[in-house]
Amino acid sequence: MAENKSLVNNDSTTNVGYESLPLNYSANDTDSMLLSSHKNSKSNNIANDDNHESSNDNDSPKTPLLQSFQDSYIYKTGKQKSSSLYKKIEGIWTFFPNNKTTNNNILGWFIYLISSEPFIVSIISTYMPIILETFATLNAVKVKDHSQPCIDDLSLVFQDKNNKCVLPLVGRWYVDPSSFALYVFSTSVFFQTILVISISGLVDNFNNTIAFKKKVMFVFGVLGATSTILISLLYNTEFYSLALLSIVSNCCYGVVNVIGNSLLPVILNDATRNNADDGKKINELTTVISGRGTSLGYLSALLVQIICIGLITKLSVKNPTIIDNLKSLKIAIFFVGLYWIVTQIPMMFLLNDSSNNTEQKPITIKIIKTNVTKSWKTLGQTVIHASRLKQVSIFLVGWFVISDSITTINSTAILFSKNELHMSTVNLVFVSVSSLIFAIIGAFCIPSFLIHRFTLPLNKLMLVIIIWACFIPLYGILGFVFDSIGLKHKFEMYFLAVWYGLSMGALNAVSRSIFALIIPSGRESIFFSIFNITDKGSSIVGPVLTGLIIDKTHQIRYAFILLLLFLVFALPIFRALNVEEGKQEAQQEAIFLEQVI
Numbered sequence: 001m002a003e004n005k006s007l008v009n010n011d012s013t014t015n016v017g018y019e020s021l022p023l024n025y026s027a028n029d030t031d032s033m034l035l036s037s038h039k040n041s042k043s044n045n046i047a048n049d050d051n052h053e054s055s056n057d058n059d060s061p062k063t064p065l066l067q068s069f070q071d072s073y074i075y076k077t078g079k080q081k082s083s084s085l086y087k088k089i090e091g092i093w094t095f096f097p098n099n100k101t102t103n104n105n106i107l108g109w110f111i112y113l114i115s116s117e118p119f120i121v122s123i124i125s126t127y128m129p130i131i132l133e134t135f136a137t138l139n140a141v142k143v144k145d146h147s148q149p150c151i152d153d154l155s156l157v158f159q160d161k162n163n164k165c166v167l168p169l170v171g172r173w174y175v176d177p178s179s180f181a182l183y184v185f186s187t188s189v190f191f192q193t194i195l196v197i198s199i200s201g202l203v204d205n206f207n208n209t210i211a212f213k214k215k216v217m218f219v220f221g222v223l224g225a226t227s228t229i230l231i232s233l234l235y236n237t238e239f240y241s242l243a244l245l246s247i248v249s250n251c252c253y254g255v256v257n258v259i260g261n262s263l264l265p266v267i268l269n270d271a272t273r274n275n276a277d278d279g280k281k282i283n284e285l286t287t288v289i290s291g292r293g294t295s296l297g298y299l300s301a302l303l304v305q306i307i308c309i310g311l312i313t314k315l316s317v318k319n320p321t322i323i324d325n326l327k328s329l330k331i332a333i334f335f336v337g338l339y340w341i342v343t344q345i346p347m348m349f350l351l352n353d354s355s356n357n358t359e360q361k362p363i364t365i366k367i368i369k370t371n372v373t374k375s376w377k378t379l380g381q382t383v384i385h386a387s388r389l390k391q392v393s394i395f396l397v398g399w400f401v402i403s404d405s406i407t408t409i410n411s412t413a414i415l416f417s418k419n420e421l422h423m424s425t426v427n428l429v430f431v432s433v434s435s436l437i438f439a440i441i442g443a444f445c446i447p448s449f450l451i452h453r454f455t456l457p458l459n460k461l462m463l464v465i466i467i468w469a470c471f472i473p474l475y476g477i478l479g480f481v482f483d484s485i486g487l488k489h490k491f492e493m494y495f496l497a498v499w500y501g502l503s504m505g506a507l508n509a510v511s512r513s514i515f516a517l518i519i520p521s522g523r524e525s526i527f528f529s530i531f532n533i534t535d536k537g538s539s540i541v542g543p544v545l546t547g548l549i550i551d552k553t554h555q556i557r558y559a560f561i562l563l564l565l566f567l568v569f570a571l572p573i574f575r576a577l578n579v580e581e582g583k584q585e586a587q588q589e590a591i592f593l594e595q596v597i
Helices: 002-015 027-043 045-054 064-070 073-090 100-138 177-206 210-231 239-271 276-280 282-315 322-343 345-350 365-387 390-419 425-454 458-480 490-517 524-553 556-575 579-596
Strands: 165-169 173-175
Touching: 100 165, 100 177, 100 210, 100 239, 100 282, 100 322, 100 345, 100 390, 100 425, 165 177, 173 177, 177 210, 177 239, 177 365, 177 390, 177 524, 210 239, 210 322, 210 345, 239 282, 282 322, 282 425, 322 345, 322 425, 365 390, 365 524, 390 425, 390 458, 390 490, 390 524, 390 556, 390 579, 425 458, 425 490, 458 490, 458 556, 490 524, 490 579, 524 556
Parallel strands: none
Antiparallel strands: 165 173
């Protein structure tokens, strides 16, 4: 009787998996099948007992119902489907069937992107400008009377447009709250560039192993994520601490990003060291793995943004004040920091060198100083080396201008949306998500469409995309002339977010393709380090100039004029670029370097 009671209780679990059965298969058919199997197994109980005695002692006992269920169509089909699904998922990072260590390293590299990408998309692009500007506003004073606080009534939803304020810094300088956000971002990029050059040189010159690189990535990842979490715990008066933590977190992300990107070639070189056939395919593997990793990073960032929207919406009140909006924003920032610190943990267990004989060198202050100095000397030599290639020099100058404008447009648009259009935090996150989605579409679709549809060469393609991007600041400038268009309504910002995303994605894809064609073969890492430094360095100039304009006028709209001029100035530079001539220069330089070396 006890056995029958357990059978009845367990029978309720047999509903799992019915959706995988044929259309004419019903639950009643399964019940009758299981009942029939149970009766047959019970009538043969003596014979089964003999078989059980001769079976392996490690086999767990099975009830007749469990045995009949495992023999059923449901169980077999469900098991096959789960096994097939796992193999498909595993196939994402399995490129070397007989090399588990390398496959784990590739999975660990994917996890690095999954854990860190949401920081740049959520924090730097969206939340950081908002929280810096909000803290500055809460601690600001009125322009006309520095003894009066900027906001008298904290129950306000948004600051009055006509109430112009300035933030006192060290009791001597007064800056616009929006300028404060831009200055902090520019300062963080400046220190990030210095730190990245120093740390990356130390890693490459001192110990270029996977084990050492993962430790450096993990340390800076934990420090960056912790700084992000601490931002969410600050009091509203601690704007100096907010600026410091913002700088620290962005610097840490820069180190993780650069070392993480340099890790993939090390993983593949380590895997193909003793295999000539695999070595020939390393370029194709790098492209495929990098593409998958980038896609996973974007999907992770998109997922985090969606979760943040849910958190902000859940915590929002009916008539939110400035303080209420700030509280929900802090929760979102806390989640991004927590996500970063937790999701990077598997990376420490997955990333390992294929050889166990890697030498563990002790690191000292003297070694750090020597290798950091060497990295800066190497950078100087690389810059001199790149200046000998005319087309590379033209490209880098043009990219400096373009990258400066595109990066600054994002921060300026977020601040403009908050202060001028009075968009809520949820609205701003939706704007960020829209630009992210269409950046992915722009990177994949726009270049191929223009090349195949109009057979444009790459430099002409770059000009078309720059002209396309010019519409963004131009549309903001139209607000000086018209009352109904030119960023006067919230829906216009969603439209520009789509336009901006397509422009940013296409520019990033085409620029990297052009640069890869005009640099010497075998010197890709060195030249792409110059490319990254140019990209980062340009982000210092634009925000500072934009901040100075806002300090002078106390209107963000005037910044669009500067951003349009940047884009227009880049047009003649890229018009002078000759990709075919650049290819010839690269080939000649590669031959020269082979002879010298």
